[in-house]
Amino acid sequence: MSQYIDGARAESLHGRGDVVRDPSNGDVVAEVTLAGPEDVDRAVRAARAAFPDWSRATPMERSTVLSTWARLLEERAEELAQLESRQAGKPIRLAREFDVPGTIDNVAFFSGAARDLEGHATAEYSGDHTSSIRREAIGVVGSISPWNYPLQMAAWKILPAVAAGNTIVLKPSELTPLTSLLFAETAGEAGLPAGVVNVLTGTGADCGSVLLRHPEVDMVSFTGSTRVGRTVLEAAATNAKRVHLELGGKAPFVVFDDADMAAAIHGAVAASLINSGQDCTAATRAIVHRSRYAEFVAGVADLFQSVRLGPTADPETDLGPVISTAHRDRIAAMVERAREYARVVTGGAVPGGDLAGGSYYQPTLIADAGKTSEVIRDEIFGPVLCAMPFDDDDEAITLANDTPYGLAASAWTRDVYRALRATREIRAGCVWVNDHIPIISEMPHGGMKESGFGKDMSSYSFEDYTVVKHVMFDITGVARKPWHRTIFADPTS
Ligand code: NAD
Numbered sequence: 001m002s003q004y005i006d007g008a009r010a011e012s013l014h015g016r017g018d019v020v021r022d023p024s025n026g027d028v029v030a031e032v033t034l035a036g037p038e039d040v041d042r043a044v045r046a047a048r049a050a051f052p053d054w055s056r057a058t059p060m061e062r063s064t065v066l067s068t069w070a071r072l073l074e075e076r077a078e079e080l081a082q083l084e085s086r087q088a089g090k091p092i093r094l095a096r097e098f099d100v101p102g103t104i105d106n107v108a109f110f111s112g113a114a115r116d117l118e119g120h121a122t123a124e125y126s127g128d129h130t131s132s133i134r135r136e137a138i139g140v141v142g143s144i145s146p147w148n149y150p151l152q153m154a155a156w157k158i159l160p161a162v163a164a165g166n167t168i169v170l171k172p173s174e175l176t177p178l179t180s181l182l183f184a185e186t187a188g189e190a191g192l193p194a195g196v197v198n199v200l201t202g203t204g205a206d207c208g209s210v211l212l213r214h215p216e217v218d219m220v221s222f223t224g225s226t227r228v229g230r231t232v233l234e235a236a237a238t239n240a241k242r243v244h245l246e247l248g249g250k251a252p253f254v255v256f257d258d259a260d261m262a263a264a265i266h267g268a269v270a271a272s273l274i275n276s277g278q279d280c281t282a283a284t285r286a287i288v289h290r291s292r293y294a295e296f297v298a299g300v301a302d303l304f305q306s307v308r309l310g311p312t313a314d315p316e317t318d319l320g321p322v323i324s325t326a327h328r329d330r331i332a333a334m335v336e337r338a339r340e341y342a343r344v345v346t347g348g349a350v351p352g353g354d355l356a357g358g359s360y361y362q363p364t365l366i367a368d369a370g371k372t373s374e375v376i377r378d379e380i381f382g383p384v385l386c387a388m389p390f391d392d393d394d395e396a397i398t399l400a401n402d403t404p405y406g407l408a409a410s411a412w413t414r415d416v417y418r419a420l421r422a423t424r425e426i427r428a429g430c431v432w433v434n435d436h437i438p439i440i441s442e443m444p445h446g447g448m449k450e451s452g453f454g455k456d457m458s459s460y461s462f463e464d465y466t467v468v469k470h471v472m473f474d475i476t477g478v479a480r481k482p483w484h485r486t487i488f489a490d491p492t493s
Helices: 038-055 059-073 077-088 092-113 151-164 177-190 203-215 226-237 261-277 290-306 325-338 393-401 416-425 459-465 484-487
Strands: 002-003 009-010 017-023 030-036 129-137 142-143 167-171 197-199 218-222 242-246 251-255 283-289 343-346 364-367 384-390 409-411 429-433 464-472
Touching: 002 038, 002 177, 002 429, 009 177, 009 484, 030 077, 030 177, 038 129, 038 142, 038 167, 038 197, 038 203, 059 077, 059 151, 059 177, 077 092, 077 151, 077 177, 092 151, 092 261, 142 203, 142 393, 151 167, 151 177, 151 197, 151 459, 167 203, 167 484, 177 197, 203 226, 203 364, 218 459, 226 242, 226 251, 251 261, 261 283, 261 290, 261 384, 261 409, 283 290, 290 343, 290 364, 290 384, 325 364, 343 464, 384 393, 393 416, 409 416, 416 429, 459 464
Parallel strands: 142 167, 142 218, 167 197, 218 242, 251 283, 251 409, 283 384, 364 384, 409 429
Antiparallel strands: 002 009, 002 197, 017 030, 129 464, 343 364
């Protein structure tokens, strides 16, 4: 059954069938029925009904459920990794070593964070009142997630919401709903009350857009493309829902002339190919000092050729397919167009042989694309890195910022002043120095500019998933307050 509503697996009332396919070979992983408006309504009502009790549960009660959840996920780690690998076409090594442990750590982190919501000190700021801060849950969150890291995206959306006392209806991508369903089901087994987390398998048109507009949804949180993010903002405007948006990226990877070149080359290969480049923070624009440009391009091209494409179940496989043949064909078409204005140094082809049944694409390095060209401006979201040279530090920073996106960036240098300047001046939600990709539960993830706003992970996410209320108590006990002078001109009235 493809829905998880009110603490149980459920069939869709809508009933239109679909299949989840393994992108590495096209095999059917699961048959699903897609949710429609009636299912959205059922799930939102369940979340609404669960909200009063869950929002009043003590932080310790919420924390206890989350820590049991983390333990149960540990026990099912291999099952989760296998399912994630098959539905999303991830090499099993990536699923085992990155997606699943990262998710479990997030649950464990929010088990602690649930007990530590922050606010200013209660005090007599006016002199005549005691002011205090309540940090309250917002209500029912409607959340929509993408297919690239299905399990982690479900965790990033669900955890801060429920740790802070909200209830949630999550619609994962219809291409990859299976681990989100298992994740939610495990929460129920851990003791999360029915209705606190609901998961709907459905399309953007029939399910997502209905969820965004449901009058009982108080907040929408979305991770996906900037294009769909705009429609989320429009939908939320109808009844002024709170919005949290994690959108696209086009991360610069800036290599200064003093960089450790071996580190930069290895870093660029790993950071551009992770998850077949389908990572919103992936290195996509290598901006390299002209004096080291040829060395960088040759080094990356060599390493790209050594990366092993293969079946995703094989632990030796480095690189899996992209999510679908349609997405692969879109990437291939962009690379073909790039041949007219840039140099495809390596890759740029669909592998045949044993891999022909999957949506694989070779690791591809494009050099010398102009700064207004398609591959430099637009998200490719595949195993493709573009390299371009710069002449001085000012130009490097300007090129890094020359994008509508602002999600992530990195600077490669041994000069502390250059590094500090890059971290200060590059407009992105995360700037790494001499690395690119690592994330950690304690630290926030989120963008600037057209990469969206709001934070996932870390206690900063509570700024999005809670509302701060000011409570002001009169402590004078007098009928005529000093400030009444503004309305009573006559001091005796
Ligand atoms: P997408 O925007 O096409 O879809 C994301 C989700 O929105 C899916 O669940 C989809 O079904 C749903 N959707 C589509 N149209 C909708 C509509 N009209 N109304 C409501 N819901 C709708 O994105 P994708 O292709 O699944 O994922 C790739 C994108 O996600 C990339 O742009 C990537 O950069 C971005 N992403 C961003 C982050 C981040 O943290 N900033 C993380 C992962 C992915």
